[in-house]
Amino acid sequence: MAKTYSTRVLTFLMLISLMVVTLNLLSMAEAQNKKKAPRKDVPVVQGLSWSFYQKACPKVENIIRKELKKVFKRDIGLAAAILRIHFHDCFVQGCEASVLLAGSASGPGEQSSIPNLTLRQAAFVVINNLRALVQRKCGQVVSCSDILALAARDSVVLSGGPEYAVPLGRRDSLAFATPENTLANLPPPFANASALIKDFADRNLNVTDLVALSGGHTIGIAHCPSFTDRLYPNQDPTMNKFFANSLKTTCPTANSSNTQVLDIRSPDVFDNKYYVDLMNRQGLFTSDQDLFVDKRTRGIVESFAIDQNLFFDHFTVAMIKMSQMNVLTGTQGEIRSNCSARNTRSFMSVLEEDIEEAITIL
Ligand code: HEM
16 A cells, blocks of 8 residues: 555656646757747848758758857867957858868969958868768758858857847859959958948948947957057057056067957956946047947946946847958858869859850840
């Protein structure tokens, strides 16, 4: 009798714990879905969609996230490096992976341009490895530009930043920009807020987008020559004096090859401390610090410094907007099998393209 009673109690307890585990799993799955729910307040450009690879490569996002978790465990600095590559891709010709192309017989690629010399080679290797992993699982169906956009999102998330869904369906470019065009399209660190506001407006990014995207500088590093114009020969009076002295120790000469973290409060964490730095006049570049000097951007900096959720919300919107700039879709471009080189074309397809071009000219 006693035995039957205890067996019943045991069975009851097991059922309860099973229910608790199931409910937990369900709410975790729901939380994950919720986190990645597409934002309805950001328009998706024609040709992209929130569920582009649902049939052709449903696991693509899992593959990338899982691999990057391993990569960042070894070197979290690569998260910053990947985020910056995505920005440099989108601002030059659009988000079509042209920055990933190595130079060719036609000339040097975008990576040879001055601002891109400090992109980290190890990060390009990571993107190529992701490309190989995805291709092994799904075939040649996911573009390098989509892999880069997803890897940039995961760099943010795995450093502590906000989760967001990325519209997919980008195609890869057949050509890269010249080093001169690349230089002309990337804002320099000595730009002031007026120049940045104009540059971003030309790309349909508003003042809030500019301040939010600059928050990408909450992670990563810079080389001395990117900011020593603020130290030598004269010290920028808008810079905190103690901060300037510490930078002079890091960079004893203007051309020192040393590096400095961008956000002195939490260099590897994607948070809102970058804005706190700006309020304390500890922004590294003029392009950062001037956002707190200029009346049009100062209030936004302050609001992000006191409210991390507000920053995350605006950063997400601005990233989704930036990641859709001048994308190639449909039959434009190609899906590269190696992110560093365009696919080799057959003699016939070259001939067909030449005939098409000749007809267009006629
Ligand atoms: C607003 C105009 C911007 C300017 C003038 C600018 C300029 C720079 C410069 C000069 C560096 C340091 C390069 C070096 O010396 O190694 C840098 C690093 C970085 N930038 Fe920007 N940037 C801007 C916007 C952005 C945006 C929109 C993002 C991404 C959302 C971003 C993400 C990064 C990251 C993560 C790093 C660190 C890279 C690393 O650690 O390898 N930047 N940026």
